[in-house]
Amino acid sequence: MPFSIDFLDDGRVLEWEATAYGAVATERDDYAPRFYVAARNPEADLDLRTLESVYDQHPDVAATETVARRPGFRRDEETVLAVDVAHIDRVTPLARQARQLSDYPVGDLACYNVDFSREFRYCLETGVDPTPASELSTLRLSVPVSETSNDVYGELSVAGDTVTGSPTDILTAVQGALEAYDPDVLVCSTSEIVPTLYEMATDAGVDDFSLSRWPDVDYQQLASRSTYSSYGRVGHSPARYNVPGRAIIDESNTFFYGETNLDGVLDLVSRSNKPVQELAWASIGNVLTAIQICEAHERGVLVPWNSWRHEFYKPMGTLHDADRGGFIFAPEVGLHENVHELDFSSLYPNIICTRNVSPDVIRCDCHSDREDVPGLGYSICDDRGYLVDVLQPIIDARDEIKAAIRHEKEQDDPDEDRLVELEGRSGALKWILVACFGYQGFSNAKFGRIECHEAINAFAREILLTAKRQLEAGGWRVVHGIVDSIWVTPDPDVDDENREDLETLATEITERVEIRLEHEAHYDWVAFVPQRESDAGALTKYFGKVSVEDEFKIRGIEARQRSTPQYIENVQRSCLEQLDSTRSPEAVLRHLEKTIERLHAGEVPVEELVERNRVTKPLEDYSQNTQNVAALNRAREQDLAVHPGQDIEYVVVDDENSSRDRVALAHESIETYDPFYYETQLVRAIESILSPLGWDRTDIKRELTGERQSGLVEYNSAPNK
Structure with missing residues (x-):
């Protein structure tokens, strides 16, 4: 059972199987990916013979045949045209050409089984199970943020050890780790490590450097970086690379590996037929779709290239009743x-x-x-x-x-x-x-x-x-x-x-x-x-003390928000403990006051004040001088590439400043911070805790400055609103 499949330029396929003695490659030269062409609607008249004759003359087509398949779950078997393609990279261009034929006497056609990822397609069409038969060995390569924009790395973490020095020193350390671990999986902090190491080797004249297990191919670029928007949220997809014989997990572009671990990834590999490398970069919807495609394949149902399902007719009253969420x-x-x-x-x-x-x-x-x-x-x-x-x-x-x-x-x-x-x-x-x-x-x-x-x-x-x-x-x-x-x-x-x-x-x-x-x-x-x-x-937004357990359940408030600095989260959690043990808002505020004093005394480590925010658009498109803008200006000054959809991390050092000096990037040497800004964030966090008891931000500030009058609301007298 191969854990990785590589596609060479000459059409050969390499299946890599993990064994107790290292990975073993099996070559195949008889694989031809397949897509299908059928009538868009069952009642449409499609001239498959003319279409077949057109494809038979195309240099990228290996073979064609008419077969019986179901173009949809609600359609019976129909005669469709199967097109076997000479190389996996030519599937989509050939399907695009088929679309153009809809304008000619061929008829109103649709293409199926087109936009599959490469390894998934191979496993689906050949019946290969990509679940590894043996435990996979891994090697982690990590580069500091400050090095990511450099053409030559001066520092690289290899298997947890930090290596500094000349390009030759770093390349030697990487090559030594490859020989020592012989990894099946390269876990990289960013996939750009792959081409950068090769460029360093070329510039340094290190001819024998290679990450690959296959002597004829060093690496392949599978996709360029891109920025996208989904449901109003901007995302960034970095470039993807492939190293023959090794799966790459890009920590900057992986959901399942980041949210679970390699065991979670492998469980879904066995259910989706997507090998490790593709599963790692796939979204939840992408993996769910793969599992659905496997079920459709078992039922002889083709997968539409584009979804064109119309919404069934329904009266206006039903539309109104249906357009609701959960209760x-x-x-x-x-x-x-x-x-x-x-x-x-x-x-x-x-x-x-x-x-x-x-x-x-x-x-x-x-x-x-x-x-x-x-x-x-x-x-x-x-x-x-x-x-x-x-x-x-x-x-x-x-x-x-x-x-x-x-x-x-x-x-x-x-x-x-x-x-x-x-x-x-x-x-x-x-x-x-x-x-x-x-x-x-x-x-x-x-x-x-x-x-x-x-x-x-x-x-x-x-x-x-x-x-x-x-x-x-x-x-x-x-x-x-x-x-x-x-x-x-x-x-x-x-x-x-x-x-x-x-x-x-x-x-x-x-x-x-x-x-x-x-x-x-x-x-x-x-x-x-x-x-x-x-x-x-x-x-x-709620929080509560679990009975008999020494823990709180927290939802929605600052301690669960990804942008919240560690110090703010720690203080909010400690104030929850104060509320639980004393049942007194005043005790919570006394604890808050001590943390604010520590903040103003400069005793808080700056690494606990780092904020992480998502960049939603290019720097030039921002109209306000926000903290993100200041951070992006600093990043540009340092030649650091931060794309829309990526996160940027910084510490606020002078919130009154409107220039890039308003913040310092997390990787910089930071000697100070803005205590008044972080005090405001602390007050906001504690307001979340005390607001259910009738306290708002104004009440908290008055109490902290000693201006609030006597007769404060006690815990036992606080109304349940």
Whole structure:
């Protein structure tokens, strides 16, 4: 089972298999990638013979044949044209040429199985399983931020050891590590390390330097860098490179490796047929699509190049009813004691599987008289949808992994390596399950359908309302609920002997809705935070003390925000501990005052004040002199390339300054910081903690300056809003 597949310029393919004695390459010279051409609509008249004769004369076409395939889940088998291509790089150009033929007598055609990534296509078409048969060896190469724009590195971390000196010194250290570790995977802080090392070797006259395991090819560039926008968020995709015989994981361009670990990546490799290197750079949607494509392939269904599914007709009233999200109960602002959190296990994926919600069966023609979706009247076919077959194995696998994690943690001497593996795998599967719902409403999803998105939300609203009614009937009061979670506390108007056991109620609700309702946590207290400019509760901002455990659950406030400096997070968490132990806002403010004094005394390490913010556009497009602009100006001054979609890290040293001297970049030698700026950030963070108790920023500042009058609001008298 090869863990990596390389494509050479002459058309040969190298399959690399990891063994206990190193990687072994197998050459293939008979592989021809394939795409398909079919009528765009089943009733369209497509002249396949003319099209076939055109392709047979093309120098990039290896062969053609007419075969029977399904151009869609809602279409039966039809005669389509299969086009075998001489080289994998020519698939997309040939498909583009086919589109142009739609303007001629050939007919209205569509292309299928076109835009697959290279290694994934190979595994799909040849039946190769890219799951490594042996453990993969790794080697990490990391370059400091200050070196990233240099053509020659003066410093490089190799397997955790920092190497400095001449290019020859650095290249020798890298070559020595390659010989010592013989890595199957190169983990790079940035993929630009690959071409830079080769350029250094050329300039230094080091002829025998090579990262590659194949003597004839050093490296290949697979894609150039690009900036993109998705749902209003700017992202950056760096250039991608390939080194024959080794998979590259670019730490600046990997989601699953960054959010989980190599075990999580390998678990998804086995489910998606995307080898390690492609899985590492792929997005959640990309991996989910690959798993769906594998299921479609098993069913003989082709994959459209572009999604052109129209939205089914529906009356205006149905449009209004369908255009809603999950059900949300507005949180009761304030601090609530003795709170229990209940969560539906993988609610949206389980709705898909228990209600058979799938693009190929929603609003089917054969059951158009039925109203299976509550409130919308959509029908769902009795035939099992393909999406159920995609998700049910993942749901079952994650349940098994979570059970194994619980079992391991209950042991007197838990196996930490085993826990790391299980948690990595569980985290990877979690992200796939999280994304499967939203992807149904994504306009570019290969197999998504907006009616699925609407139906899932409709079922979810009904399920949460059912749970609310049953919990309240059992003597519990709902203080908050959002999508798949619900928080309850004992109803004070119900006697304890008349209140039903919460575990029993959860079991009854589970049986009724056919999705497991789990007791997530018991809290000594939970505080729901108001919105900044309103008394209404913020839907996703809350914090609470977990009962019996020495931990807090925090959502939405500064300690969970990626841009928050470490010092601000530490102070906010320590103030939470003060609130828990003293139940006094004044005690929290006394602790805050001490941290502010330490801040003004210059005792806070500057590395704990680093902010990380995303760059959303080129420097020239900013109209205000923000901190990001100051940081970008400093980066440009140092010839550091920071592209839209990337993060920039800095410390605020003089917030009143409007020039680049307002901040210092995190990698610079920083001797001072702006204490007044960070004091403001601290006050804002503590406002998040005390606002549920009736304190706002003005109250906090008055207390800190000694201007607040006596009669302060005490914890026990603070109203629950």
